[in-house]
Amino acid sequence: MxxxxxxxxxxxxxxxxxxxxxxxxxxxxxxxxxxxxxxxxxxxxxxxxxxxxxxxxxxxxxxxxxxxxxxxxxxxxxxVARTNRMHASAGRNAKIANGKRRASKLSEEAAEEIRTSGLSAQEMSEKHSITKAYVYMIRAGHFRRNYSSPFAGLGAR
Ligand SMILES: [Zn+2]
Structure with a gap:
């Protein structure tokens, strides 16, 4: 000992x-x-x-x-019960992390760059793997308000 x-x-x-x-x-x-x-x-x-x-x-x-x-x-x-519990919580945490990643697919910095950069929408969309339409949306100031569907809510105005 x-x-x-x-x-x-x-x-x-x-x-x-x-x-x-x-x-x-x-x-x-x-x-x-x-x-x-x-x-x-x-x-x-x-x-x-x-x-x-x-x-x-x-x-x-x-x-x-x-x-x-x-x-x-x-x-x-x-x-076994303890191991199952740990796996269950690990799965839950991974799901939460995935959700967060999706929600912040585009960082604030990237959005700021898109807003302020002199590059074309085409170049921006390629650089950040987003659609050109999304680039226009961000430049128009709609970033994040409708991020899950950039066109949701447009008809309401
Ligand atoms: Zn110990």
Whole structure:
């Protein structure tokens, strides 16, 4: 245990292992046997053998963390549920990011350049991969008000 701790780097509450890492976390190979260090740390912290039906998992998000308080003996079902939750939120975040990217396809800077540049609408449309009609719209000051459909709302005036 002392050797393990001595090799780790403190990072807040975490003890980060600088050596080899697998999907099961930090490992060392001793006498050609791979030893899962999370289990060793858990056993040291709880003073009992690691439950064979559990998986040693960390709660702090650092896959290489070996802090005794961060290592949890999870059942496989708990682990699967947790992984699914993380994937679900990752998917949601990606969707939000995509939406934001679409909404700001043209940056303010690009719009400003289009408004003020002496280049033709043709050149501007090629440079920013937008339609010439959109260039005219931006130059006419309609930028963003109707960005989802440049022609929406025109009939209302
Ligand atoms: Zn940690």
């Amino acid at each position: 002392e050797k393990i701790r001595a090799r780790c780097e403190e990072n807040g509450d975490c003890l980060l292992w600088p050596g080899a890492i697998t999907t099961r976390g930090p490992v060392v190979t001793l006498n050609q046997k791979q030893i899962q260090l999370r289990r060793v740390v858990w056993e040291d912290a709880h003073q009992k053998p690691f439950p064979p039906d559990r998986v040693a998992s960390v709660d702090c998000g650092h896959i290489n963390c070996l802090a005794g308080a961060h290592i949890i003996a999870r059942t496989r079902a708990q682990l």
